[in-house]
Amino acid sequence: MANTITAPHAEGAHQLAGDHAHGEHIVLPQHRHHFETEEQQREAGSFGMWLFLLTEIMFFGGMFFAYLLYRNWYYDAFVAASNTLVIGWGALNTVILITSGFCMAVGVWAAEVRNKKMLVLMLWLTTIFGIAFLGVKAIEYTEKFEAHHVPGASFNVKEFVNPPIDAKTGKPNDKPLAPDMAQRTQIYFFLYFAMTGMHALHMIIGIGILFWLIARANRGEFSAGYVAPIENFGLYWHFVDIVWLFLFPLLYLINRHPLAH
């Protein structure tokens, strides 16, 4: 067979089918005529999805860079501001998101083995855990609004200039900051809201797409061998997971023990 398609692709009567050296090859209706093989089409799809994800790496990368730079410049402010976040919420959300990603991965498997019931169930679980993540995030955002830790006109540096006294030790629970450094905590919180906000926006878009995929999966569109949309959405969802895997340590964890030094 020459490396060109000599016959137009026709559903049902695929003239190249005989050239494939094994009997298992099934020509699916979604196989577009400009792809020589099903594998090539699949490969092109994943390649395109990964190219999109590369642009996403650069998009989030800019914010990660800003964090890196300002953390070095205003280290003390970043330590104090980071300590106002509750590790428990962040850890809980990490577990929720990993679970959601796991359900998505099992969903891809269910589509591949053509198990419609399992696929729909897994897509629902992915959605529910995604919404739970956003719920926890909403609780955390509310706490920040109530504490006046949202950058802007109503931002309050009181807690950073005069850290509250710990009842047990009788000492301030954090190192007091000079007023100018205390103002820099706004940069931390700006990055906190920008990064987690963009991450949350990606999740909201993802949940929207999930509802659409669930409706299509219910019609059996992905349980007859055509799994590309599920697979590529899985890539997106796991990418959003990975962003959080870095946000969690950077925003919540690495600035602990302010009193140790």
Place this chain on the structure above:
Amino acid sequence: MSDHHDATNVINPEHSEHHIVTPFQYTLVFGTLLLFTGITVGAAYVDLGVLNPIVALGIACFKAVVVILFFMHVKYQSKLVKMTVAAGFFTFIVLITMTLTDYMSRAWGLW
């Protein structure tokens, strides 16, 4: 894909065999991710000095690699996709290095 010899790559030019990762493998990955989430939270409460961010980011990188290789199937993809993923992270490192070089060689500490 096929058993027969395909030296000229006509039938499957990308060598992208369709590999199905089993739920058992996914469960192992899931367990690993949860375990390392626990470790990274625990490590945050231990004062390791300069090592704290290094440990936290090291664990995050490890978890990200596990997700990319198994949940995102990169381990079973063609060389083209593997190269694409690697190129993305390489370009990100270039972004960081070049921008940081600029900042550090100008007014570092004089803001």
